Amino acid sequence: xxxMDDSPPPPRKSSDTTSPVKSMLKVLLLIVTTNIxxxxxxxxxxxxxxxNLQSHLLLSNPTTSSISTTTITTSLLLDLNATRHxxxxxxxxxxxxxxxxxxxxxxxxxxxxxxxxxxNNPNAASDDAAQVVAAWPEDIPPELNLxxxxxxxxxxxxxxxxxxKLYPPLGLACQHxxxxxxxxxxxxxxxxxxxxxxxxxRLMLKGCEPLPRRRCRPKSPVGYTHPAPLPESLWSIPxxxxxxxxxxxxxxxxxxxxxxxxxxxxDCKDCFDILRGRERxxxxxxxxGLDYGIDGVLRTRPEGTVRIGLDLGGGTGTFAxxxxxRNVTVVTSTMNFDGPFNSFIASRGLVPMHxxxxxxxxxFEGTLDIVHSMHVLSNWIPDTVLEFALFDxxxxxxxxxxxxxxxxxxxxxxxNATYVPMFDRIGFNKLRWNAGRKLDRGIEKNEWYISALxxxxxx
Ligand SMILES: *[C@@H]1O[C@H](CO)[C@@H](O)[C@H](O)[C@H]1NC(C)=O
Ligand SMILES: *[C@@H]1O[C@H](CO)[C@@H](O)[C@H](O)[C@H]1NC(C)=O
Ligand SMILES: *[C@@H]1O[C@H](CO)[C@@H](O)[C@H](O)[C@H]1NC(C)=O
Ligand SMILES: *[C@@H]1O[C@H](CO)[C@@H](O)[C@H](O)[C@H]1NC(C)=O
Numbered sequence: 001x002x003x004m005d006d007s008p009p010p011p012r013k014s015s016d017t018t019s020p021v022k023s024m025l026k027v028l029l030l031i032v033t034t035n036i037x038x039x040x041x042x043x044x045x046x047x048x049x050x051x052n053l054q055s056h057l058l059l060s061n062p063t064t065s066s067i068s069t070t071t072i073t074t075s076l077l078l079d080l081n082a083t084r085h086x087x088x089x090x091x092x093x094x095x096x097x098x099x100x101x102x103x104x105x106x107x108x109x110x111x112x113x114x115x116x117x118x119x120n121n122p123n124a125a126s127d128d129a130a131q132v133v134a135a136w137p138e139d140i141p142p143e144l145n146l147x148x149x150x151x152x153x154x155x156x157x158x159x160x161x162x163x164x165k166l167y168p169p170l171g172l173a174c175q176h177x178x179x180x181x182x183x184x185x186x187x188x189x190x191x192x193x194x195x196x197x198x199x200x201x202r203l204m205l206k207g208c209e210p211l212p213r214r215r216c217r218p219k220s221p222v223g224y225t226h227p228a229p230l231p232e233s234l235w236s237i238p239x240x241x242x243x244x245x246x247x248x249x250x251x252x253x254x255x256x257x258x259x260x261x262x263x264x265x266x267d268c269k270d271c272f273d274i275l276r277g278r279e280r281x282x283x284x285x286x287x288x289g290l291d292y293g294i295d296g297v298l299r300t301r302p303e304g305t306v307r308i309g310l311d312l313g314g315g316t317g318t319f320a321x322x323x324x325x326r327n328v329t330v331v332t333s334t335m336n337f338d339g340p341f342n343s344f345i346a347s348r349g350l351v352p353m354h355x356x357x358x359x360x361x362x363x364f365e366g367t368l369d370i371v372h373s374m375h376v377l378s379n380w381i382p383d384t385v386l387e388f389a390l391f392d393x394x395x396x397x398x399x400x401x402x403x404x405x406x407x408x409x410x411x412x413x414x415x416n417a418t419y420v421p422m423f424d425r426i427g428f429n430k431l432r433w434n435a436g437r438k439l440d441r442g443i444e445k446n447e448w449y450i451s452a453l454x455x456x457x458x459x
Pocket of ligand 1: 078
């Protein structure tokens with residue numbers, strides 16, 4: 001109730017607000033009444049102690065005959081029992097009243113703060129709501145209208161779904177980027193889709209994920225050739241004509257591989273160089289520090305029990321390729337940042353999954369043997385988003401499943417202040433943990449990496 005003093009006074013001028021003021025007064029009256037009642041009930045339990053005192057006095061009276069003493073004692077005990085029952089009932093009532101008192105307190109507090117907000121700004125409440133949900137206008141593009149529904153379900157399907165209509169999924173944040181979503185949903189129905197991958201992905205990254213489905217056909221590359229067969233495909237550069245890619249700067253895979261030497265700051269810029277260099281060597285050795293080898297990691301589990309997994313933000317799919325060579329099936333989630341990562345992974349004969357780091361993992365809980373993530377999880381992700389992501393990884397791992405956190409980037413002061421406590425909160429067992437400075441410029445800039453092998457507990 002202390003917060004009542006802190007809350008702004010109710011407004012008096014506006015006629016709209018008179019009924020909230022009335023209800024506020026009612027709530028205050030209710031609070032006072034319940035308080036008085038509570039005080040009354042709390043004071044009444046003192047009577048049993050005086051009863052006890054009386055019975056002691058009576059029992060110790062030597063002039064009373066033994067028979068009448070017994071009778072009196074029995075009746076006193078009965079009285080005592082009845083009083084106990086009453087007392088117990090009163091205690092239940094008190095706790096119920098205390099609960100109601102708390103409820104009415106919180107009601108009055110929220111009522112008062114609501115009134116205060118209306119006094120300061122009549123639109124306050126609706127502004128807050130707009131931050132979460134922005135309404136669509138009346139005239140949304142017809143394709144969008146059809147895509148997002150709702151659509152009535154046939155009778156008899158309702159018991160399985162728990163509703164009589166179906167709303168196809170759509171990222172909540174799409175409503176904050178309405179013009180872009182309208183543009184995305186404006187195309188020739190049953191025709192060819194616009195070439196708008198980059199535009200669409202930008203929408204996804206802003207939280208409009210999943211995007212609405214469309215009824216159009218994306219253009220196939222001119223001169224498409226079949227991919228190489230497995231296992232050769234794992235280490236083959238796909239033909240330049242097998243993908244459609246943003247043609248502004250880099251038209252083909254040959255260019256993607258060779259741009260490493262260029263000064264541009266591309267995401268995962270040496271990932272495409274799968275025939276030589278760093279990408280080829282990754283996870284094949286254990287440095288004893290931040291670099292763990294796949295074979296060493298697999299040896300921490302009974303042989304053959306790591307069979308399926310996810311590489312979160314897995315670049316061109318080399319981790320999945322190395323796992324595939326060990327008969328482990330790994331899905332690679334990746335966005336097409338500055339490059340056709342999804343097509344490249346697919347051309348290697350691996351499974352790409354186009355979801356952002358913010359997206360709930362599309363796996364059922366307790367299913368995966370391993371989740372790996374290199375470089376993608378790091379201090380660029382807002383702490384809250386990261387914590388939810390880590391709990392999601394915990395969710396999809398099976399008991400005894402491994403989370404291999406590979407080169408998590410942060411600054412030295414964040415390491416112990418933020419990330420060590422956060423990882424501790426998730427509930428993994430630590431099988432291995434290494435923190436080390438980033439080698440190139442880590443010393444002067446206090447930049448650090450964490451690598452860890454974490455295990456979801458068996459129970
Ligand atoms: C008092 O109540 C208890 C249990 O509630 C019972 O066991 C006991 O016999 C009662 N005593 C008398 C005197 O009724
Ligand atoms: C690949 O693209 C680059 C420019 O992006 C071009 O110079 C080169 O000729 C292309 N290579 C092939 C084989 O088409
Ligand atoms: C993978 O499975 C194949 C077929 O079952 C088997 O011949 C091969 O030895 C396995 N490879 C490894 C590394 O276990
Ligand atoms: C973090 O804490 C550990 C243990 O207290 C300490 O050894 C380490 O130097 C700290 N690391 C950083 C980067 O401050």
